Amino acid sequence: MSSNSLAKWKGERTDALDEIENAHTVVGGTARGRRYATQQINYSYAALLSSHFQGFCRDLHSECVDRIVAAMPLKFQAFLRAEFLLNRALDKGNPHPGAVGSDFDRLGLHFWPNVKHLNAGNARRSQLLQELIDWRNAIAHQDFGPVGGDPTLHLKKVRAWRRALGKLALEFDQTMCNHLAVLLGAPPW
Amino acid sequence: MPESKLHKGDYVKFQLGTRPVHGLVREDRGAIGINGRHLYLVEFHAEPTSPHQVELPAEEMEVLTEADPVVGKLIRMNKDLEQVKHRRVGVSGAWEILNKFISKIERLNNDERASDFAINAKIQELKHALPRLNTGSRGAVSYPNIHGIRQFQDALNLIIQATEPQEA
Numbered sequence: 337m338s339s340n341s342l343a344k345w346k347g348e349r350t351d352a353l354d355e356i357e358n359a360h361t362v363v364g365g366t367a368r369g370r371r372y373a374t375q376q377i378n379y380s381y382a383a384l385l386s387s388h389f390q391g392f393c394r395d396l397h398s399e400c401v402d403r404i405v406a407a408m409p410l411k412f413q414a415f416l417r418a419e420f421l422l423n424r425a426l427d428k429g430n431p432h433p434g435a436v437g438s439d440f441d442r443l444g445l446h447f448w449p450n451v452k453h454l455n456a457g458n459a460r461r462s463q464l465l466q467e468l469i470d471w472r473n474a475i476a477h478q479d480f481g482p483v484g485g486d487p488t489l490h491l492k493k494v495r496a497w498r499r500a501l502g503k504l505a506l507e508f509d510q511t512m513c514n515h516l517a518v519l520l521g522a523p524p525w
Numbered sequence: 526m527p528e529s530k531l532h533k534g535d536y537v538k539f540q541l542g543t544r545p546v547h548g549l550v551r552e553d554r555g556a557i558g559i560n561g562r563h564l565y566l567v568e569f570h571a572e573p574t575s576p577h578q579v580e581l582p583a584e585e586m587e588v589l590t591e592a593d594p595v596v597g598k599l600i601r602m603n604k605d606l607e608q609v610k611h612r613r614v615g616v617s618g619a620w621e622i623l624n625k626f627i628s629k630i631e632r633l634n635n636d637e638r639a640s641d642f643a644i645n646a647k648i649q650e651l652k653h654a655l656p657r658l659n660t661g662s663r664g665a666v667s668y669p670n671i672h673g674i675r676q677f678q679d680a681l682n683l684i685i686q687a688t689e690p691q692e693a
């Protein structure tokens with residue numbers, strides 16, 4: 337079993353990312369301008385990957401809040417829901433590790449230490465997440481200084497980010513499942 | 526998978542602790558709740574300052590309809606604004622709707638269920654904004670610009686949220 341948010345990540349979000357991956361393949365050949373076109377697709381791919389991962393994290397946070405709040409008396413539920421959403425970083429900015437950690441920490445756990453404890457590779461994956469966010473910002477602001485000054489973004493790099501985020505999505509789902517199982521007395525999914 | 530029961534733009538009423546409040550559905554967040562129920566992002570004004578947001582399942586909300594005497598008038602006014610937004614009325618009809626909008630709001634402001642803080646400020650804001658919606662040159666009357674219509678709708682949303690809900 338997995339969360340509804342992870343199912344959505346594996347379903348419609350993966351489909352959307354596959355579409356842009358396919359677009360890269362379609363822009364084939366050796367004609368002049370191909371390199372420019374694929375570069376723009378790689379930029380779009382990175383930006384879309386960041387936004388879908390943000391969507392996944394936001395969904396998972398909302399799903400966990402729904403579980404926690406459902407265990408409260410009815411009269412407390414609406415304003416507790418509002419409090420959990422107040423200044424949620426994932427509603428406003430990029431899903432950089434700091435934002436993800438601060439939002440999930442509000443649900444009563446040390447989020448990143450728990451994620452890293454699940455799998456030693458997650459420390460590296462969180463660095464890759466930060467790298468993606470730095471590139472996403474560089475693309476959005478057309479300022480490549482913070483990513484080393486070279487604006488060339490290869491498909492291989494975007495694919496590596498996608499693999500890392502796919503694994504992180506599974507680990508986030510498992511971390512929150514473990515936490516809610518302790519908190520609520522039974523696994524939520 | 527459970528179906529969506531509410532839609533973006535629906536006006537709703539829900540309990541915030543012991544207090545009933547009005548809100549506006551801003552987004553269907555999808556089937557991410559318990560047992561795949563849909564959660565909805567709802568904007569509401571718990572105080573005169575900036576809006577707050579909450580994600581609620583459909584069963585914790587009641588959709589506001591035109592049956593409510595005060596809110597019903599506001600919902601009908603929003604429908605009129607939609608006519609202008611989608612250019613379903615002519616230029617003169619559009620301006621007539623916008624002018625009537627302000628006078629209708631002023632009349633509604635006398636209703637004891639309306640909260641003055643939001644409405645008075647918004648009426649003044651809209652009165653100032655109205656002439657700027659005409660972008661026609663040399664005195665020609667143009668169709669009200671879309672940004673201005675959104676401003677009217679934002680004001681209406683705020684007023685509906687500020688209108689004191691009736692206890693069930």
